[in-house]
Amino acid sequence: MFKLLARLALAAAAVLPLAGQAQDAIKLGYAKCAHCTPLALTPANASNVKLEAIAFNTGNDVLTALLSKSIDVAQVTYLHYATALDKGFDVVAISGQINGGSQILVGNDLPLAENDWAGLKKLIADYKAQGKPFRVAASRGNAQDIHMRGAFAKQGIDINKDVQFINIPNPSDHVQALRRGEVELICSVDPFATQIREVKAAKFFTFPYDQAAGKLTNLIVTRSDVISGRAKGVEETVRSIIKVNKLMESDKAQFIDTIQKVTGLDKAIATGAAANLYPDYAMHRASAVAIAQMMRELKYINTDVSTAVEKNMDYRFLEAVTGQPKTALGY
Template identity: 25%
Template structure:
């Protein structure tokens, strides 16, 4: 064989390899397109409970960008201003899942018998603690809670975070201050506004109204318990088991929405402005300046930590194995699918590493 023939042979092999790789790539793209078309052909309806003041940015983005439609989902957002009402509706089958009912309240609910399961993530941290300006300026740290009247919505996630911080700091909330327990966060806000409480352990849902009422933020829940979990998507275990494909589709949409949130903060601001009906300045502040950590990952380790903390505070007396009420497999399946469909996307690689950190 001549040198020329060898060169021609090598070139032909190279061309053949390129053709094969292109064919594989096209096949993967065609398979993905076919799968999307199949999902769109079969529409699944979901009734999703949420707090209209907190919202759920990932759901808003997924709806606005058409991700739910891509996944064959028609999502109806059902508003609840009370977490208890939302969880009762979930248990009664009036909604399919809740997405902004916190972590502490669902855990309390489960401990009493209802068979619910967490299956995804949304929010960690991001809850304000507020007071009137004249009181806020006296706050120097955790010791400043002493001798104050503190309003808190019992069994909401920020309530657990605050009580845990007081306990760790050696502050006896029964002797060193006065606790005013409320049924819901809006009651906390009204108590502070009316001067019946010095400090309010707020929630993200009351942030905008607190600021509009002239209250100052003295601290954040993240300052008391770094990166604590809060809103986790939750549903009846039976519903999850019987509708696993629908749950995976829902999680795929949330993961894609998280990618948009990370890449385009200005769009995120506009979406919150649109769906929460805020002016631009408040939408920007609420989206970017409230210490909210927005992630689609279930964060199993964080849920277990919250469960153990609540038991240590004697808020829960139960032998329930909380591990059986946290499903991380469906999230991992959704993430694996997106990685397979987008093999060169570094964002999904990052989420896989985070998944291992948060769940094992």
């Protein structure tokens, strides 16, 4: 009997460390956009946690995977965050990642110069007078969609009345929509926006950063059950993200190479995309609230989630990793 108990004790002792390791395993989901691709490097830069980085086609797919508990941590956008809270989902923001990456592009044949908003408004009016829809596109639910809507609103363009919005869910399909003449204007995400310019499927109009969201794009979120059950794993995931962010800032060549590997696009496109991206692990609370308010004004969400946006930003992990107070981290 004593020998049997001893063997069982030894077996339990052998299993416990393995169980602890499994408990700390974190699945991190990210979309195949230029900002998001550096997250492919997080497993190699993670310590004290088993980290798996999983690529998805879009941010909507990533959020769905998080909510269905297929993954534990998700790279989404500030827009996804506000939308999820509006729907009552359990999401907690734990870190920023990279901002920027948006471009508004217009058809090559349109008589528009860069940043010519007056010309764009006149062109939209001309289309309306002729009974033709002026078609604008984005991937509904991503940062570029809200950047475009916010920029339009600031310029006095009503996206519900003045133009016809077309949703193209996968950003990799944007180039073909322009080539086929299915839209007059598109707000796309890098590297696909740069690809569109490189292959001359459209021409550059503007960076849509003059609105409440500014350049804010990516946010790292998780669920409350992941935090309560695997707080250390969450902290180490944030640590790896910050480490990769610093790599991207110090080694632009590696950033470009990572964009190439994940998206399959060539170096010229990856290089152009990297120039429009800004590593930033802070969580910008006031701007996040402004984004949520703008989304409600645009009827993108139905409720005022300002309080929830603030309440569900958990700065503990950023503070632990950086050694800085939340007031220095965007709070």
